[in-house]
Amino acid sequence: MSFNTSNKGWHDEWFYYPDTEKSLGEYSSEYPIPCDSWNAKFSKSELQEIEPLMKKIANLKKDGLTGI
Numbered sequence: 652m653s654f655n656t657s658n659k660g661w662h663d664e665w666f667y668y669p670d671t672e673k674s675l676g677e678y679s680s681e682y683p684i685p686c687d688s689w690n691a692k693f694s695k696s697e698l699q700e701i702e703p704l705m706k707k708i709a710n711l712k713k714d715g716l717t718g719i
Contacts (some may be wrong), residue, residue: 693701
């Protein structure tokens with residue numbers, strides 16, 4: 652595999668697509684309206700996937716991680 656030494660002329664081959672949708676809602680000082688999905692339970696496969704991550708987080712907290 653060879654790499655170009657210059658990116659000159661890249662704009663002839665690439666184009667930009669504008670992001671027309673807002674990624675975040677407008678700021679509001681109001682409390683969020685709870686959604687049913689916030690109380691959803693994990694499936695068995697989801698639990699198997701996140702369990703190792705949760706153990707790592709617990710170990711980091713035990714070692715003094717505070718998030719600050």
